[in-house]
Amino acid sequence: MCLVTHVGQKYSGNNILINKILDAVVVGGGPAGLMAASRMAAAGKRVAVFDAMPSVGRKFLRAGVGGLNLTHSEAFEPFTSRYQPDMPVTGWVRDFDADRVRAWAAELGIETYVGSSGRVFPVQQKASPLLRAWLGQLRTLGVEFFTRHRWLGWTSLLDANGLVIQAHRFLTPHGEIVIHSRCTVLALGGGSWSRLGSDGQWLSILSDKALACQPLTASNCGFDICWSKHIQEQFAGTPLKSVTLNIHDPDTGKNLFSRRGEAMVAKHGIQGSLVYAASRIVNQLIQRTGSVTFYWDLLPDLGEQTILQRISVPQGKESRSNFLRKRLGLTGLKLALLYEFAQGHMQSPDKLAAVIKSLPITVSTARPVDEAISTAGGLCLSELDEGLMLRKFLGVYCAGEMLDWDAPTGGYLLTACFASGNCAGNAAVRYLEEQK
């Protein structure tokens, strides 16, 4: 560490910041960074949020396209079991649980409701009203926003009183600048949907500082399937519902995943909430054995015997497709999948009934990381103390998806991002108070 030397470059973005030491710099204007900013600003701290993109909260807005699943209404125990065991996520979520998420949204004038699956959504089913109200509240609290500011890293220094501060380098449309702050919250996101801002480039900055990081890998992701031209052209974008997906351990036969829900055929494979829910197990199996077979129950409301009875009657002059439509209600995508993956079983009632209840489709590669809903990996939690401050760098906190935790979809991702931002923001306030 060395003494502060202020960098007085010409900077038309906001001259006020140069040569002043802010209480807190937040890098990354996603849900985690904004939550940390609101905690610090509410405690009267001078906070500035920096983001590389032309506006903040872009991934949050994108999440709103699917209705914005903010959190989940289930009880605390099952809720926290969705995160990998032995994760400190439980601690963050204890202080900012699903009820707090709903109360926070309500304070911003956004009513929420519990869907039939227990998931919690804003009544408007989108993110823009919530983000607008949130940013308005932050501005009222005095938070300043600096977009198009790409963070390039930081150096820890000592000020004239011997207190630790951070000197951050940002690339701006006006060139490179240095901003000083007494504490910092890094909330740089994961590594998917890089066009929305979170590109994972921060990994090399943290690794260069000897901070342990795991590579960012696809989580809540789809899987490649080499569909026929017919499926690609006729059914890409078509939901596969309501089906049950079963996955077995290929060595022991043990059932590893069995859930009813909805998937979606994409041009290059299969995705959707049911597939995302299975993706952690599928990725582990692919790593272990090279491929995984999805077994689809296409008619979960009917037992195999009932199906067999219904199709064990003369077909007459009807086509096979017409017969299956009338006898079982099988049409469109489900029928196309049977023709594609069980052609040899179509004429035998026994075999057909069995394959309708367990249609095997094998996958061996996840879709690219950039397409995933979230990424696993990131900064190892062992680098952080309970308040999410880096053990090696006094006053530097980290929050959100950039940390090495993982969760399924269902509102668990956003809740942990809010909760970690809340934890880091509150701890940073205590740290600033102690520094006084």
Ligand SMILES: Cc1cc2nc3c(=O)[nH]c(=O)nc-3n(C[C@H](O)[C@H](O)[C@H](O)COP(=O)(O)OP(=O)(O)OC[C@H]3O[C@@H](n4cnc5c(N)ncnc54)[C@H](O)[C@@H]3O)c2cc1C
């Ligand atoms: C299509 C889609 C739908 C989703 N739907 C849901 C859902 O319904 N429910 C749910 O719980 N989760 C959902 N998620 C996941 C959720 O949106 C993310 O987990 C969450 O946004 C992560 O928050 P974060 O604050 O950690 O990071 P982000 O929201 O990714 O924000 C990180 C910010 O850091 C900025 N940044 C990165 N690097 C730099 C740099 N070097 N300099 C300056 N700024 C930088 C980025 O521009 C970005 O604004 C969805 C994700 C996607 C892609």
